[in-house]
Amino acid sequence: xxxxxxxxxxxxxxxxxxxxxxxxxxxxxxxxxxxxxxxxxxxxxxxxxxxxxxxxxxxxxxxxxxxxxxxxxxxxxxxxxxxxxxxxxxxxxxxxxxxxxxxxxxxxxxxxxxxxxxxxxxxxxxxxxxxxxxxxxxxxxxxxxxxxxxxxxxxxxxxxxxxxxxxxxxxxxxxxxxxxxxxx
Numbered sequence: 001x002x003x004x005x006x007x008x009x010x011x012x013x014x015x016x017x018x019x020x021x022x023x024x025x026x027x028x029x030x031x032x033x034x035x036x037x038x039x040x041x042x043x044x045x046x047x048x049x050x051x052x053x054x055x056x057x058x059x060x061x062x063x064x065x066x067x068x069x070x071x072x073x074x075x076x077x078x079x080x081x082x083x084x085x086x087x088x089x090x091x092x093x094x095x096x097x098x099x100x101x102x103x104x105x106x107x108x109x110x111x112x113x114x115x116x117x118x119x120x121x122x123x124x125x126x127x128x129x130x131x132x133x134x135x136x137x138x139x140x141x142x143x144x145x146x147x148x149x150x151x152x153x154x155x156x157x158x159x160x161x162x163x164x165x166x167x168x169x170x171x172x173x174x175x176x177x178x179x180x181x182x183x184x
Contacts, residue, residue: 115146
């Protein structure tokens with residue numbers, strides 16, 4: 001798409017450009033109104049080349065990090081710039097428990113894959129389960145989105161939900177505890 005820069009982690013990519021010149025990314029000789037070639041990033045599409053000041057993009061990347069935004073799109077006439085942050089550091093666990101202690105208190109449902117934890121099937125829908133709900137073996141407890149695929153996570157035991165260990169929308173790792181169930 002014209003004027004859109006999309007990289008898995010644009011902020012990291014731009015930081016890595018310091019001290020490096022790649023002719024595919026930089027162009028022009030610069031003028032009083034435009035930054036020199038070493039200070040611009042260009043994107044091509046549909047026969048047009050659009051340039052952006054790299055310092056401006058760095059400031060936008062800092063804004064993404066500081067405000068916790070995942071995407072930012074700027075449109076200025078024919079120029080359009082979309083910055084996306086992918087992944088990022090996982091938030092700290094909501095409750096720390098030693099593994100031997102966890103098993104004593106109830107059965108843990110763990111994440112079978114890396115992705116994003118969702119408590120509800122759609123943004124406006126009620127959560128699949130709440131603390132105190134009785135669940136049956138095979139019942140859907142949550143969704144983990146991985147590589148744009150929604151994966152239903154089902155209970156492997158019947159019981160009562162004691163604790164939901166992950167916040168809605170938080171990234172999860174393989175094997176990370178998601179729910180604590182009191183088996184019945």
